[in-house]
Structure formats: C-alpha cells, structure tokens
Amino acid sequence: MSERILFYCIAVITILSAVGVVSARNIFHAGLLLGSTLFSIAGLYLILGTEFLAAVQVLLYVGGILTLILFAIMLTVKLSDKSIKQTSEQKGISICISIVIFGILCGCILKTEMANISKSGIMTTPSDIGKHLFVYEVLPFELLSILLLVALIGAIILARKEEGEK
C-alpha cells in the first residue's frame, strides 16, 4: 500500500513538472523543471525495481544532458527574452492533438486485456546487465561507441568558429 502512495506522489510530481517544462514562460525555469522531471523519472525506475537504470538516469540525464541544455540556454538567451512569448500561435490545435493522442493511447491501454500479473521481485544486478550486454549485444554496443564518437566530432566541428569569423 505504501508503495502505491509513493508511486502516486512521484507520478504527480512528474506530471506537474512536465507541464511546467512545456509551458513555463522563462526558458531557464523550464530547464530547471526538466531536471525535476528527470529526477522523478529516476524515482519511478526505483519503484519499478531497476536501480541501475535509476543511477544511469541521474548520471547521464541530470548530470550530462541537463547541464548541457542549461549551458546552451545561458549562451543563447538574452536577458530581454523574458518578455518574449514562448509558445506559437498553434496553441489550441496543439492541445487538441495531444488530447487526441492521450485518448487513443488510454483507450488502447484500457481495452487491451493484459494478464493481471504483478511486478516480480526478481532483482537484476548491474553485473547481470553487464553480462547480457557483452554476451548478446556486443555489436550494438560497439556501434553505439562509434555513434558517440561521430557525435562528438560533429559537435566540435559544428560549434567551433570558422576561419574568417572574428
């Protein structure tokens, strides 16, 4: 029962901060709310029993991607931007589209007859994940390392100053 209460608390925090991310007027506040969303997603991973993924989520998303996004905001947004409207004119139709998507997904979820099994208590340790990764998924893993290298080089080439530029 207490697990259920905890789940609902974290779910409410997640949804509220996600709404903040998409609707905050100040883009910097949206970035900070994104951090709170990512933290509560890590909490949901903990409740679901995947501790390793929760740790990876905090390390990579909150520690890496969020820092990157906040730095990009600080580099690009001028202080006068606070008064600029952050949402486009298609607000109404976007609300309709997202409500329709939510309705379709909910309808599918509620109509599907899923086997009423509860979450199993089997623990998966990081060493299990590592063994599985290096036994069955070696090729995707190596491809991923190439992808990260390419992204790194591409980002450096794109973001550096060109020769003639001052």
Add this chain to the structure above:
Amino acid sequence: MISIKEVLILVALFFSIGVYGVLTRRNTIGILMSIELLFNSACLSFVTFSKYYYPAFLKGQIFVLFIISVAAADTVVGLALLLCIYRKLKDVYVDRINIMKG
C-alpha cells in the same frame, strides 16, 4: 501493488505532454527539452513491460540504456547546430529562422 495499466496511463499522459511541448514551443531549446520528455516516456514504457512480463529477460533494460546514450548523442549534435545558427542569425526562435524560405 501497482498494476501495469496505471503505469502505462502515466506514460501516455507524459507522452502527450511532450507532444504538446514539441508542437507549441518557439524556442529551439524548448523543443529539444520536449523531445527529451518523449524519450523518457518511451524508456519508462520499456522498463514497465520488461519488469512486468519478462522480469528475468534483460532486453528491455538494455534497450533503455541504448536509448539514453542515443539521446545524449542527438542532444549534443542538436545543441551544436543551435549554437551555429545562433552565431549566424542571432536568434533561437524557430519561426524566425526562415532563411531557406524561397
């Protein structure tokens, strides 16, 4: 015990909030942040299905690890492109970046 449908409805709500953000944000960084929300909802559904239906089978969790790494790579490239555009046009709002319009 939390049933699988509650988690999946949370995922659906989270996903539609992300879609709304992608459609309405004018700031490019805002769009990137909304895309992160979409990635996270997909990850959460992978973990949920993996934990409820195939608890001893680690494919779901490994897939989430891959998604997180690919998300990191695409955020890096996206932000580099954004900085590049900002240096050229001094703007980050998508409706003003229209130099390709004939």
